[in-house]
Amino acid sequence: MTASRFLAGLLFSLTLLVGAEASAQSCTTLVNSQFSWVQRGGGYYINVTGVSLKPTTGSVGPVASSISASLSGYVAQSWYLNPVTGVLTRVPARLTSPANSGRQTFNDRGYYSVQGGVSRWQNYSAFAQDNVQLELDDTGKLTLILNTWGNGQVILTSPTCTGNVMSGFSGTALHAFTFEQFYLG
Secondary structure, eight states, rough: OOHHHHHHHHHHHHHHHHHOOOGOBBBBBHHHHHHHHHOOTEEEEEEEEEEEEEOOOTOOOOOEEEEEEEEEEEEEOOOEHHHHTEEEEEOEEEOOOTTTTTTEEEETTTEEEEETEEEEEEETTTTSOOOEEEEEEESSOOOEEGGTTTTTEEEEEOOOEETTTEEEEEEEEEEEHHHEEOOOO
C-alpha cells in the first residue's frame, strides 16, 4: 500500500469519526470519565491512541502520525493569586503521562526491510519515533508535549467529542484521540 493511499484512507476514516459539527458534543462526559477512573488510585490507567493529519505546507508534503501514551498521574487543581493585579486564577486539574513515555511515529519516516531477498519500504519506522507525553485537563484541553523537540506543545483547546473520540485542530493539523481505561491490579 502506498503512502498516499494510506493517507487517503486515513483521511476518509477520520471524516467518518469526526462527523458533522451538529453531531459533535461537549467533551465533559468523556473527560469526567477519565478523571474518575485515574483518581481511583494506583493501577488505574488510560491508554490514549491518536492520529494526526497535517496538510501540505510549502515544499513539505502531507504528514500523518500515530501517537500512543498512557495517562496515569493526577495533579489537583490549584489557585494562583497575582500579587500585582490581585486576580485569583484557577489552574485546572490534569491527568498526565510521564515524560518521554509516549511514542509518535510518522508516515514520512520509514526504512527498508529485506525478507527472503526482497526489499520492502516500511512507513512509520519503529526506528525513528519521537518521545512525547500527554496532559488532559479538566476543562477538556488536551496537550501533546513533544519531548524530542525541546518540549514544544501541540494544544487542542476546543476539541469536540463523539463517544470515545476526542478530535480537534491545532493550526491546520487535525488530531483525533481515543481513550481506553485499564487496571493493573
